[in-house]
Amino acid sequence: MTTPLIQQVACVDTIDLDLLDRVRHETLTIPDGWVTEYGEYQSGGWGTLSLLNQTGTATDVTITDCEPVATDLLAAMPATRQLLSDLGLRYMWARIARLEPGSFLWEHRDYGELKSVERHRLHIPLVTSSAAYMVLGGSAVHLSAGRLWRLTPTHAHGACNRYGPPRLHLILDCYSSPELAELANGQHLPDDAVRPLLPLTDALAHQQVEQALTLSWLGYHDAAERHLLQLYFTHELREGQVYDLLHDLHDTLGDTGTAQNWRHRKSILLGTAS
Known part of the structure; x- marks a missing residue:
């Protein structure tokens, strides 16, 4: 697909399924403690924990520009550390996000409060279903597991999980780098991921x-x-x-x-x- 939608969201790579399974297991066994932040952006039911951030504390989830350090949570997740290392990107922040059934992230833009530097957002779906999708450019876009997705969050977008299971995504905010540019060379948008509204x-x-x-x-x-x-x-x-x-x-x-x-x-x- 070569429509303008691909400028907003695209698949840029696949993820090794064995490694993804181990990351998924680590995420599913996280003790409760998800932090609700950005309440004005959501219906409730969306929580995050940080893996890389400014302070090293997983419950610090308000993103900002920084030279990130591993959080106490990431220290207990060796497969997730391997995945982040294998990607070799210049990270600004990394989070795990949980979106409960019947929950919504209302239409919004991101990065507006941050300084003007080039940054990009990547999504790695860990647990999802066709009932969980993003809305961009008048289309519903399902980010399927096993793939690495690029999102341009300065475009207006929203997300929902209409019904279970809870949607779990690894979200990586990255600064520009040669490694990230190389990923973008393979970007595409599978037709079966998009449903016009x-x-x-x-x-x-x-x-x-x-x-x-x-x-x-x-x-x-x-x-x-x-x-x-x-x-x-x-x-x-x-x-x-x-x-x-x-x-x-x-x-x-x-x-x-x-x-x-x-x-x-x-x-x-x-x-x-x-």
Whole structure:
């Protein structure tokens, strides 16, 4: 596939399956302790632990530019250390991310708060299913296991796990390097990874807002917001449209404060002027 979507996400390599199995086992046997961070970006159900970071403490998960060191968690994961070493990349941060069934990462961009240097993000799926996918450029993209995926997170994107099992990904934030450039030479986007989303027509958008209004009038305010937020994962929306729908919902309800809050959240999540 050579559409603009490949600039946002692509498969760049495969992972040795024996090594991947050992990394998966190490991850599945991690004691509980996943850290919830970036709460405004998610529905809940998304937690991370760091493998490489600034402090060496796995529960420090707010990423920043640094010369990373191995965390206490990575010290107990020899197969994962081998995988990171074999890739030979210039790491900024490395995390394990867990996305529970029924959980969502809302439409957003990343790296906006970091200094302007060239960096890239790689995903290594460890446990996943077809119900777990990312949304980019109006398409649902399933990152299958056994492959190394490049994501350009400065493009608007979101992620979901509609139903089990919990999705586990190894996420590597890397600075540019010859090794990373060599990986990019083989990038491609398998056709079976991509599913176009249905367009959200004006009539359907109006219908969905009416349903959300009904939920709000019945007192189900959180359900009303989630009803609209989840449209991003089922339909092709223009960038930021889901937040405009939430603004309009609360404006119609006469709650101007919450309406303006959604306009502000849109500017934070997408890095745009409010």
